[in-house]
Amino acid sequence: xxxxxxxxxxxxxxxxxxxxxxxxxxxxxxxxxxxxxxxxxxxxxxxxxxxxxxxxxxxxxxxxxxxxxxxxxxxxxxxxxxxxxxxxxxxxxxxxxxxxxxxxxxxxxxxxxxxxxxxxxxxxxxxxxxxxxxxxxxxxxxxxxxxxxxxxxxxxxxxxxxx
Amino acid sequence: xxxxxxxxxxxxxxxxxxxxxxxxxxxxxxxxxxxxxxxxxxxxxxxxxxxxxxxxxxxxxxxxxxxxxxxxxxxxxxxxxxxxxxxxxxxxxxxxxxxxxxxxxxxxxxxxxxxxxxxxxxxxxxxxxxxxxxxxxxxxxxxxxxxxxxxxxxxxxxxxxxxxxxxxxxxxxxxxxxxxxxxxxxxxxxxxxxxxxxxxxxxxxxxxxxxxxxxxxxxxxxxxxxxxxxxxxxxxxxxxxxxxxxxxxxxxxxxxxxxxxxxxxxxxxxxxxxxxxxxxxxxxxxxxxxxxxxxxxxxxxxx
Numbered sequence: 001x002x003x004x005x006x007x008x009x010x011x012x013x014x015x016x017x018x019x020x021x022x023x024x025x026x027x028x029x030x031x032x033x034x035x036x037x038x039x040x041x042x043x044x045x046x047x048x049x050x051x052x053x054x055x056x057x058x059x060x061x062x063x064x065x066x067x068x069x070x071x072x073x074x075x076x077x078x079x080x081x082x083x084x085x086x087x088x089x090x091x092x093x094x095x096x097x098x099x100x101x102x103x104x105x106x107x108x109x110x111x112x113x114x115x116x117x118x119x120x121x122x123x124x125x126x127x128x129x130x131x132x133x134x135x136x137x138x139x140x141x142x143x144x145x146x147x148x149x150x151x152x153x154x155x156x157x158x159x160x161x162x163x
Numbered sequence: 164x165x166x167x168x169x170x171x172x173x174x175x176x177x178x179x180x181x182x183x184x185x186x187x188x189x190x191x192x193x194x195x196x197x198x199x200x201x202x203x204x205x206x207x208x209x210x211x212x213x214x215x216x217x218x219x220x221x222x223x224x225x226x227x228x229x230x231x232x233x234x235x236x237x238x239x240x241x242x243x244x245x246x247x248x249x250x251x252x253x254x255x256x257x258x259x260x261x262x263x264x265x266x267x268x269x270x271x272x273x274x275x276x277x278x279x280x281x282x283x284x285x286x287x288x289x290x291x292x293x294x295x296x297x298x299x300x301x302x303x304x305x306x307x308x309x310x311x312x313x314x315x316x317x318x319x320x321x322x323x324x325x326x327x328x329x330x331x332x333x334x335x336x337x338x339x340x341x342x343x344x345x346x347x348x349x350x351x352x353x354x355x356x357x358x359x360x361x362x363x364x365x366x367x368x369x370x371x372x373x374x375x376x377x378x379x380x381x382x383x384x385x386x387x388x389x390x391x392x393x394x395x396x397x398x399x400x401x402x403x404x405x406x407x408x409x410x411x412x413x414x415x416x417x418x419x420x421x422x423x424x425x426x427x428x429x430x431x432x433x434x435x436x437x438x439x440x441x442x443x444x445x446x447x448x449x450x451x452x453x454x455x456x457x458x459x460x461x462x463x464x465x466x
Contacts, residue, residue, distance in 0.1 A: 022175035045207050058277040064206045068175055069223050135272025
């Protein structure tokens with residue numbers, strides 16, 4: 001009997017039909033099978049947030065999610081802007097403009113949790129921003145700029161919505 | 164280098180209904196089959212090879228286990244696959260079981276709460292799980308389902324020893340039932356841990372208080388503890404100390420002392436046993452005070 005199972009994954013709006021082993025995590029399949037290495041692997045236990053992706057709009061740790069269980073759901077990764085997501089593009093611009101990217105390793109996860117936050121709350125307070133980041137570690141310790149970048153992105157998106 | 168390790172090989176089943184789940188775990192399969200709810204604990208346990216199942220039965224596709232339903236008797240029924248995020252945001256939970264909302268909100272970050280479930284947090288049988296103490300003090304009952312039928316039991320009776328539940332290999336925890344909130348009652352869950360809500364609970368205390376009709380003395384007190392013994396447990400002797408009495412410093416001290424007497428905290432790299440006893444005493448006093456204030460601020464109708 002073959003170990004492989006046929007799975008259809010929808011990533012950034014594109015459907016991928018892949019044959020995977022059922023014990024592969026979503027993180028492994030994104031990085032190794034689909035060669036989308038923007039989503040980072042770090043702690044492997046849901047502590048650091050480097051592997052955060054959105055499933056049907058909600059942030060999850062891809063290292064703690066079986067790829068077979070992501071079937072039938074819309075997966076959004078940091079490669080999303082290639083698909084033209086204007087909110088993700090604004091968040092990334094705000095991160096760049098506010099010096100929120102140092103070594104950059106935590107940035108994809110930070111950007112994805114920001115997308116989740118701003119899609120549920122278009123004017124988050126500083127406490128709400130910091131609460132959203134609770135599952136994310138930046139070992140360059142640049143949290144102040146990250147919080148500023150998120151506030152900047154929220155403001156820019158609100159202004160755009162008001163135009 | 165645990166973080167680099169693949170999960171062990173397993174066969175995966177993704178049933179779509181409770182009946183299909185019961186069929187998949189029926190028969191003499193024993194520990195070779197693992198139920199996977201949110202997976203935020205179970206996937207780590209597999210990565211560490213603490214659990215090496217031959218077959219994994221994933222529950223995420225079983226929509227009928229994801230619900231919050233108001234019952235005719237004034238209670239609430241919660242499906243086992245309801246996420247912690249849903250518990251935090253459900254207005255029926257917030258209005259009547261604020262203790263449960265508050266406890267769920269203290270677990271992990273957004274990514275974890277979007278995936279972790281109430282059923283997984285209970286059935287994992289971890290002594291550090293935060294929801295079981297809160298649910299025990301709310302008087303929760305649980306439904307175990309199997310191809311043979313259903314049975315209900317008090318959550319207090321679910322954990323016979325470390326890491327184990329009384330569920331048989333062919334049963335799954337399918338539903339949690341909460342009784343109608345008592346008048347003038349309120350509860351709180353306090354936990355000690357290192358990194359906001361991201362680190363493992365060192366000690367957790369849930370206190371629930373119901374006051375008399377005048378709101379002056381204690382009609383009922385319930386206390387349950389995380390990581391203070393090999394299993395989550397109710398401290399029933401400590402619960403009896405304040406019954407019928409007003410709140411005093413001496414009374415609180417006596418409850419805290421009794422609770423320490425019923426605890427068996429272990430020493431680990433996180434904290435030694437003596438330190439955990441200090442935490443149990445301090446958090447017990449603090450939690451009872453807060454629960455008492457919440458109960459006193461409630462009218463006759465809500466929890």
